[in-house]
Amino acid sequence: xxxxxxxxxxxxxxxxxxxxxxxxxxxxxxxxxxxxxxxxxxxxxxxxxxxxxxxxxxxxxxxxxxxxxxxxxxxxxxxxxxxxxxxxxxxxxxxxxxxxxxxxxxxxxxxxxxxxxxxxxxxxxxxxxxxxxxxxxxxxxxxxxxxxxxxxxxxxxxxxxxxxxxxxxxxxxxxxxxxxxxxxxxxxxxxxxxxxxxxxxxxxxxxxxxxxxxxxxxxxxxxxxxxxxxxxxxxxxxx
Numbered sequence: 001x002x003x004x005x006x007x008x009x010x011x012x013x014x015x016x017x018x019x020x021x022x023x024x025x026x027x028x029x030x031x032x033x034x035x036x037x038x039x040x041x042x043x044x045x046x047x048x049x050x051x052x053x054x055x056x057x058x059x060x061x062x063x064x065x066x067x068x069x070x071x072x073x074x075x076x077x078x079x080x081x082x083x084x085x086x087x088x089x090x091x092x093x094x095x096x097x098x099x100x101x102x103x104x105x106x107x108x109x110x111x112x113x114x115x116x117x118x119x120x121x122x123x124x125x126x127x128x129x130x131x132x133x134x135x136x137x138x139x140x141x142x143x144x145x146x147x148x149x150x151x152x153x154x155x156x157x158x159x160x161x162x163x164x165x166x167x168x169x170x171x172x173x174x175x176x177x178x179x180x181x182x183x184x185x186x187x188x189x190x191x192x193x194x195x196x197x198x199x200x201x202x203x204x205x206x207x208x209x210x211x212x213x214x215x216x217x218x219x220x221x222x223x224x225x226x227x228x229x230x231x232x233x234x235x236x237x238x239x
Contacts, residue, residue, distance in 0.1 A: 008176055008221060011192060015169055015217045018199050019210035029106040029206045031143045041201035042147060048164040048198050049154070057087060060171055063187070067179050068236070075236050082227045082236070083174065090170055090223050094163045094216070103160035107152055107206035111137060123158070130156035148205060155207060162208045165216035168195035173224030178237050 047056045061083055065076055104112075104119040112119040115137050122130060131153040138149040172191040175184065199217075202208040231237045 005225065007180070008173055008224065011173065011176055012217065012221050014192065015172075015195065015199065016214065018196065018203070019213040019217070022203060022210040027203075027210075029203065029209075030110070031206075033204050033206070034145065034148065038204060039145075039147060041197065041204050042151060044194070044197045045151075045164060045201035045205060045207075047194075048167045053167060064175075064178070067184060067187070070236070075234075078234050079231070079236050082230055086170055086174060086223050086227050087167070090166050090219060091163060093219060094161055094166055097161055097215070098158040101160045102158050103209075103212070105155070105159040105207055106209060110206065127156055151205065159208055160212045161215035161219060162199075162202050162212040163216070164202055165195075165199050165208070165213045166220050168198035169217050169220035170223055171195070173220055174227060177224045177228040178231055 046052050061080060064079060064083060065071070068075060068079060102123065104123065108119050108122055111117075111134070112122065122133065125133065134149065134153045134156070138144050138152075141149065144152075172188070172195040175188050175191050179188070199213050202213065203210070228237075
């Protein structure tokens with residue numbers, strides 16, 4: 001386990017660079033963050049959004065099975081169990097924390113200031129009512145593009161921690177922990193870059209603060225270490 005921690009700690013630091021840098025300069029989301037490249041970040045963030053995240057998970061499940069050195073029915077079944085537990089467990093933990101902390105999203109705070117309403121009252125509404133509120137407020141907006149307004153309407157829950165960041169970084173950590181960085185260099189580098197873009201998209205689209213990202217990353221790291229422990233215990237991966 002110590003070796004896995006050493007292998008993943010560098011990636012943990014890489015993932016933390018973005019939110020820590022944002023915190024250091026006290027960057028706060030504003031509509032001025034939206035530019036010509038923002039829609040590309042939106043398309044990337046959709047790979048970790050429901051329902052597209054299910055397709056992403058299915059493809060990564062398949063990829064991980066193909067990378068497995070010891071391909072028996074037992075090891076594949078156990079690998080799928082570990083991966084499914086990691087994804088489902090992470091999202092359950094995230095949801096429980098969100099309900100306890102009840103932190104408003106940056107875009108909600110901006111809307112509240114711009115349109116003079118209380119963000120806590122916004123969250124006291126049902127999800128359908130929150131969606132309708134956003135739709136009504138931004139119906140004729142020249143500041144917020146339609147695609148982003150629609151994204152906000154689909155993401156009206158609390159902010160802390162970032163579920164998208166948790167999802168993407170968990171997959172990246174698992175790839176490194178289970179298969180090794182050097183042995184699957186192209187795949188692991190690609191997944192790390194994908195996760196970094198997911199992090200960035202959550203900030204630029206007004207969905208999360210740096211603190212939301214940090215907790216999502218730390219949770220993902222802890223989940224991946226637990227998964228690696230059981231992968232080694234059940235002889236799924238060869239070390």
